[in-house]
Amino acid sequence: MAKIVHVVESFGAGTLSMVSAIANRQAQVGQAVTVIHSLREETPANWRALFDARIEFIQLPMVRAIKPGADWHAGRMLTQELRRIRPDVVHLHSSKAGAxxxxxxxxxxxxxxxFSPHGLSFLQRAEGRLKNTVFLLIEKLLARIPVTFIACSPSEAEQIRANLTNRVEVVCNGVDLDAIPAAPGNENIVRIGTVGRVALARNPELFASIAEALRGAGVEFVWIGGGDESGETALKNAGVQLTGWVDRAEALKQLATLDIYIQTSRWEGLPVAVIEAMAAGLPVVATNVVGNRDLVKDGENGWLANDRDDFLARLVPLIESRGERQRLGAQAKAFARAHYSLDTMMENLNRVYGLTEK
Structure with a gap:
């Protein structure tokens, strides 16, 4: 039995989803699993219910911003806990816990x-060029420490090799495909939507702009989730339906009511929500960024878009043709099932950990 510790400060959204999926499967096969974590504003109140009862939890006050005093204290506490646990594997998740x-x-x-970045900090274009340059410099310095990166997509691995280090393995995100209900499509209405937190990374302003241009008779837009007030205001002003925060089961139920899935992200690692949309049989139109481009193949299971006009050009034919929605959705479902199961992800992760023979 191996002892595995996951360390995560970004305890919400897609990172929480992946950490819970990994930790649960490890606990189910008899590994001793500990999750050392912080709590964020976006951490759901019922987060403990997402995890197997056999997992140990340690709350550690990591902060998102760079604060030397708080960071030194958190690092000292982390060292003390690791000395107590004496793990075989330590898996770090996202930027702050990674640092x-x-x-x-x-x-x-x-x-x-x-270390799994779950989206590289220096690719976050909305943060500004100067800030991203600082992020890249910090990552270059930290990359000299002999810790193996685990990229969640081939395109993320390419960025790591190009900018940081060759010490990287690819373990693509995976989901429990059997838990995802099919999206049968609607009659007399085309519902276009997305799932996730309303936040800078997901670019709700772009989503709102698309909705403003296309909503009307027979077309409606929905954002399954909630979050930042400014983003929510932009969405509501554009006539987008907002569900507010819902748990995973409800989110998947709502996902199955869509006809088209769009992902307007500014940056990504490998978006779990897109995999789930594909597994539900939805055609996907997504921004042409790292992670999205690993999943969406133009004209085969969806379309990539560089800007608002690209989104409009791809969405209009899909709105007009149920047959085209069904064709792309069927291809998307087959693609997700062939490449992104939770079983495949765990087999690859165990290989990288060295817990199975290569």
């Missing part, structure tokens, strides 16, 4: 250390 954990690894030898 603290890699620095901790310099002083705490013994475990095999891994």
């Amino acid at each position: 603290l954990g890699r620095l901790t690894s310099v002083f705490h030898r013994g475990p095999r250390w891994f």
Whole structure:
């Protein structure tokens, strides 16, 4: 039985979804799993219910911003917990836990250390060129520490190799495909939507602009989730239906009521929501960014878009043709089932951890 520790500060949205899926499967096969985490504003109130009862949890006050005093304190606490647990594997998730954990690894030898960015900080174009340059410089310095990156998509791995290090393995995100209900399509209405937190990364302003241009008789837009007030205001002003935060089961139920799925992200790792939409049999139109482009193949299971006009050009024919929606949706479902199952992800992750023979 291996002892595995997951360290995550970004305890919400897609990162929480992936950490819970991984940790649950590990606990179910008899691994001793500990999750060291912080709580964020977007952490759901019932987060504990998302995890297997056998998993141990340790709350550690990591902060999102760079704060030397708080970061030193969090790093010291992390070291103390790892000395107590004595894990075989430490898996760091997202930028802040990745930074603290890699620095901790310099002083705490013994475990095999891994880092999953879940979206590279220096690719977050909305943060501004100067800030992204700072992020890249920090990552270049941290990349000298011998911790293995785990990229969640081939395109994320390409960016890591090009900018940081060759010490990277690819383990694509996966989902429990059998838990995703099919989207049968609607009569007399075309529902276009997305699932996730209303946040800067997901570019709700672009979603609102698309909805403003296309909504009307027979077409409606829905955002399954809630979040930042400014983004919610933009969506409501554009006539978008907002469900507010819902749990995963309800989100999947709502997903199955859509006809077309759109992903307006500014940046991604490998979006779980897009995989789930594909598995439900929905055609996807998504921004042409890292992660999305690993999933969406133009004209085969959906379309990539560079800007608002691209989205409009791809969505109009889909709105007009149920047959084309069904064709792309069927291809999307087959693609998700062939490549993005949770079983496949766990097999690859165990191989990278060194818990199975290569």
